[in-house]
Amino acid sequence: MIKTLTGPQFSSTFCLRPEQFAWFLGAGASAAAGIPTGYSMILDFKKRLFCQLSRISLREVDANDPLWQQRIDLFFSTRSELPAPDDPTEYARAFEAIYPTAADRRTCIEQAVTRGTPSFAHRVLAALLTTRRIPCVFTTNFDQLVETATTLTDQLVPANERANMTTAAIDNAERAERCLRESSWPFLAKLHGDFQSVELKNTTEELREQDVRMRRVLGAACARFGLVVVGYSGRDESVMAALTEALAQPNAFPGGIYWVTRSASSVLPAVSELLEKAAQSGVTTAIVESPTFDELAGDIIDGISLPPVLLQHVQESRPTQILAELPLPAREQRSFPVLQCSAIPILSMPKQARRIEINTVITTVRARELVRDAKARAVVASVGREIAAFGSDAELLRAFAPVGGKIAGTIDLHPDTDSWALGLLYDALTWAISRGRPLLPRLRRKGHAIIVASGLPTDSPERVAARKEKLSHLRQAYSTPLSGTVEGYGYPFSEGVQIRLDCVANRWWCAFEPFTYVELPRTEAGDGASHDEGDDNVASFVRRANPIMDWQRERWAGRRNKEWARIIAGWAKLLPGSHDGVVKAISLREDSGPGQDAEFRLSPVTAWSRPSHDHDYFQRSGR
Structure with missing residues (x-):
């Protein structure tokens, strides 16, 4: 298993002995400098080739759009011009397909690389080269960012301290050989050539045969130094073969191999294979996870010393820090303002339920159907x-007789880990709150609600009076009728609340959100809609157009903080029921025999939130 390091962890190792590492830069190392990466160039090549073959205008295709990418990949999956996506030869094949001649490819590369400016990471690398902390750099890039950055840092130090880095491309490989032979550091070896070189290595045939002399230089360097690889995917077979061959040398990679990538899971199989072989050969290997070359350079510069003039030069281009330290508030917290939350604490709730063993596996929906068919209260x-x-127990046995139900003691409830237990308690809480009061439960898969019962025309005067008494506080809070019909439509409406069972701050809460429920005709709620999906009243339930949505919006638009506070307080007083706050889902009678009820104890005091500190904003009105 290859070890994975963070950027700071790698920096600690590197800064102890930077002179023992050679660096290998791929296209990703130049991304922050404005140079297209290999991946972005592949997208562009494939887009151009796709437009050529399909006769679609380039302006109509966005290569960065995932939908276009899928369409382009699907197009080439039935053709032979390009290999499959992420194939190691994809870049070379696409480049050669769109630009068949070497001259055209050289022009394309020149236009791409001349737009770049050395990034923060290039300045850090250049400072290390100028101070001779890094002996050599190998790169597959065609740009001159490293050379430009090193020239700038060289000019900042006295002439006798300048590195005067030697640059060698594939058409003057003898320079690299001489530097390595004479230990003339630092030097930069461009394995695929410079954009000004006569020879460039881009196509499959060109990349297959890496320049023998450059390959020998790379292998010799691997025998003397460790290797830090940045921004390189490992697509070039010739380069990967050269690194693999270097493992056969005695004491290869004495400083180890550190492969820098955005994520350890994104490395290509060829890279994993190389690192595993190196580890088997006794070479220290690690994958370094760092989002960008700039971030890795930032970790390095924080752990290594540089001359003040170079440090200032480097820090001038350092990206602006997104996260900044701020002093913690020092003043004491204020008692006001406070926010009233529409949630009441659940002081206690069931820990166990009745366990019933059955002879087959059924869903909760089927279990509810059996209860409903048996007309059982459960x-x-x-x-x-x-x-x-x-x-x-008697009603449960009767309901589950068709599936061989039998009582088997109790089952513990852990709603924090078991979704079925959370759902069971959620259902039970909704029934418990509405049981024995002028409230109706509305159980839905998207969330439960409780609405005010409008009563029946046949209700006795005593029943009507009792309902009015229980709803008196809520009626005062709303200052409008709690039920009635929607003007112009004739649909019955009732005030209600959405109910949630939430665990916040290590305790359970009954959260509620007031809304106005409207009973829509089934034809308008959706023909054939199930009972679970035919509710267009609550925002979380909406699936179809609601003909009375504007009426609902207008009904709530004029309610401000004071009105909301009264409404929340009204529901907080109504939901717990009796003075002790105990509500039961079943309310088993003495003559019902043994059974298991769901008993909750709710507090009528809502949650409140106050500032944890003082702030000038709270002083704006002089309070």
Whole structure:
């Protein structure tokens, strides 16, 4: 298993002995300097070739759009011009297909590389070269960013301290051989040539035969130094073969191989194979995860000393820090302002439910159907071949008789880890809050709600009076009727709340959000819609156009903080029910026999949030 390091971890190792490492730069190392990466050039080549073959205008195709990328890949998957995406030869094949002649390829490269400006990372690398901390750099890039950056840093130090780096391309490889033979450091070896070189290595045939002399220089350097690879994917077979051959030398890569990449999971198989072979040969190997070359350079510059003039030169181009340290508030917290939350704490809730063993596996939906068919009062959830339930044992046995149900003690509930337990308690809480009060539960897959019951025309005067008494605080909070019909439509409406069972700050809460429920005709709610999906009233339930959406919006538009505070307080007082806040989902009677009820105890005091510190904003009105 290849070890993975972070940028700072690598920096600690590198800064102890920087002179023992050669560097290898790929196209990714020049990305921050404005030079197209190999991947972006592949996209551009494939786009141009696609437009040529399909006769589509270049202006109509965005190569960075994933949809266009899929379309282009699908197009070439049925043709022979290009290999499959991510094939190591993809870049070379695409380049040769769009620019068949060496002269055209040289012109293309020249136009791409002359737009770049040395980045922060190039300045760091140049400073290390000028101070002779790095002996040699190998690169497959055609740009002159390293040379330009090193020339600038050389001019900042006295003449006798300048590095005067030697640059060798494939058409003057003897320079690199001489530097290596005479230990004349530092030098830069351009394995694929310079954009001004007569010879460039881009196509499959060109890359297959790496220049023998340059290959020998790379191998010899690997016998003397460790290697830091940055921005290189490992696509070139010739380069990877040269690195693999270097492993056969005695004491190869004495400083180790450190392969820098954005993510360890993104390295190509050829890279993994090289690192594994190196590790088997006793070479220290590691993958260094660093998002960009600039970030890696920042880690290095923070751990190494440079002459002040070079440090200033480097820091001038350092990217602006996104995260900055800020002093923590020192003043004491204020008691006000505070925010009232529409949530009441659940002081206690069921820890166990009745366990029912059955002879087959059924879903929770099927379990509810069995309960409904048996006209039993129960709340159930399926757990494979078991049912967790609240209700009378007799009614539960009657409901699950078709599947061989039998009572098997109790089952522990862990809603924080078991979704079925959370769903069971959520259902039970909704039923418990509405049980025995003028409230109706609306259980939906997208979230449950409780609405005010408008009553029936046949209700007795005593029942009507009792309902009004229980809803008196809520009616005062709304200052409008709690139920009625939508003017112009005739649809019945009722005020209600969406209910959620949430665990926040290590405790359970009954969160609620007021809304206005409107009973839409089934034809307008959607023909054939199931009971679980036919509710267009709550925002989280919306699936179709709601004909009374504007009416609902207008009904709530005029309610400001004071009105909202009254409404939240009204529901907070109504939901817990009795003075002790105990609500039960089943309310088992004494003559019901044994069973398991779902008992919750709710607090009528809502959650409040106050500032943890003082702030000038809170002083704006002189309070």
